[in-house]
Amino acid sequence: MDGRDWNLFLIPYEQAVEELKVKFKTLRGELKTREAYAPIEFVTGRVKRISSILDKAKRLDVPMDKIETGIEDIAGIRIMCQFVEDIHRVADSIRSRKDLKLVYEKDYITNFKDSGYRSYHMIVEYPVQTALGLKKVLAEVQIRTLAMNFWATIEHSLNYKYKESLPDDVRIRLRKAAEAAFQLDTEMSSIRQEILESQRDFEEKSNIVSKVLSDIQDLYFYNRVREAAQFQLRFNELWEKEDIFELKQLSQDIQRATLRAKKSSRS
Ligand SMILES: Nc1nc2c(ncn2[C@@H]2O[C@H](COP(=O)(O)OP(=O)(O)OP(=O)(O)O)[C@@H](O)[C@H]2O)c(=O)[nH]1
Ligand SMILES: Nc1ncnc2c1ncn2[C@@H]1O[C@H](COP(=O)(O)OP(=O)(O)OP(=O)(O)O)[C@@H](O)[C@H]1O
Incomplete structure (x- = not known):
């Protein structure tokens, strides 16, 4: 694909990210007005960079004509919550939405990754109306607490800095920091319960x-x-x-x- 082809290819993904961001931000506002408390703290989204799509395609051995189905996070949404309980509420509300279809879920909260990473992921199929008609694209929705996001953001930037070969001692300390973030979430949940x-x-x-x-x-x-x-x-x-x-x-x-x-x- 040349530059123009990439731009055309990414249009529905850009539209999906923009629309989903607006929808989840609106949901936050509506719940805040109705119930005085919203399980969503803030929402971000991004379209994966072309270089990152190419790297991932290579890493996962996905041929270029299969990237639409082989790479699920070209459109990415992130929903930040105050409490772990809110994550499940948001996930329930996504499951019941009629404007998207849930493809599958990954619970990295119960089954956290070796790195210490925790988040709840939902891969969804979202239809966008393009100039050429309806196009269904895959999008990844990551739902996490503020503490999980704090940890993942820093770990991501360190991984980037060390080109994914973190020194062992840093890796161990990051795992400990993930445990501390988990304790923080647990303590905040119990204070909230009280x-x-x-x-x-x-x-x-x-x-x-x-x-x-x-x-x-x-x-x-x-x-x-x-x-x-x-x-x-x-x-x-x-x-x-x-x-x-x-x-x-x-x-x-x-x-x-x-x-x-x-x-x-x-x-
Ligand atoms: N900071 C951080 N983010 C992670 C980690 N693992 C997963 N993620 C995030 O979750 C997304 C999806 O990861 P996975 O569920 O492992 O799926 P994947 O895209 O097939 O696999 P990889 O991209 O190879 O990790 C990644 O693109 C990251 O945004 C981690 O250890 N640290
Ligand atoms: N679902 C998402 N929603 C919002 N932002 C995201 C999402 N996934 C990744 N990001 C952010 O987008 C930026 C670029 O990430 P990029 O997709 O290149 O790497 P990654 O998330 O580590 O993915 P991968 O390992 O799958 O290539 C990072 O700041 C990352 O935190």
Whole structure:
């Protein structure tokens, strides 16, 4: 292929990268608006350089007329997430998309590479509308945490510098650094879990309190002054002790008393 042929060959890949970047960035914005939290932190993409396509074709023994199917990452998208759990959420959402077809997945998080590399890869087939009609191209979507990305970016640039023959001691230190990045992800996930649980407890507590207080108001309304005052005292006591279990019980007792009061006011 000469320069012009390469330019023509790469057009659908450039279009695929641009369109997929816009789609995943839009998804991030939409989830942020809907749920106040997006599992996507940021998105990047690139079309592989011609020299890199040629190197890879040579390395993988892919003939020139087979590079469209033999090299799967000519179009590449990278999605960065805050937490490992987000990676699985993003992967699920990609699996359910109707505008692309999943070809296969590589889980380098569970089965990390010898280098220490971790990421979740999805090879997808994406249709682009070109001047000559519909063209399906392969694209590689790499999904990773910020820590995984930090490690992979530095390791990639060191490999580039040392022309892929890293000194053994550097290789070992990089593996250790990958382990540290893994620990960081694990620690961040457990902190996040604790925050989510305490948020859930807080919401549950607020719901119980508003229900209890509105039921006590109802009892006053139905002239059950003594009962209401007793419940109020008991509530104050349990609130002081922060006893959620007993508060739940009390909430049910008050609910029953309110229903009884409503019924007898009707008869
Ligand atoms: N920084 C870094 N990136 C990696 C490493 N292994 C894989 N990757 C990334 O993941 C992509 C796909 O790698 P693989 O799943 O091994 O597939 P492949 O393209 O057949 O194989 P290679 O390009 O030979 O690694 C690569 O093009 C890199 O972008 C690694 O050890 N370090
Ligand atoms: N799927 C992707 N999405 C976004 N950027 C990518 C993706 N894959 C690679 N890159 C980045 O593109 C640049 C050029 O990478 P290039 O494709 O030449 O090498 P590589 O990823 O090591 O691939 P390979 O070993 O398969 O040739 C690097 O900065 C790399 O991190």
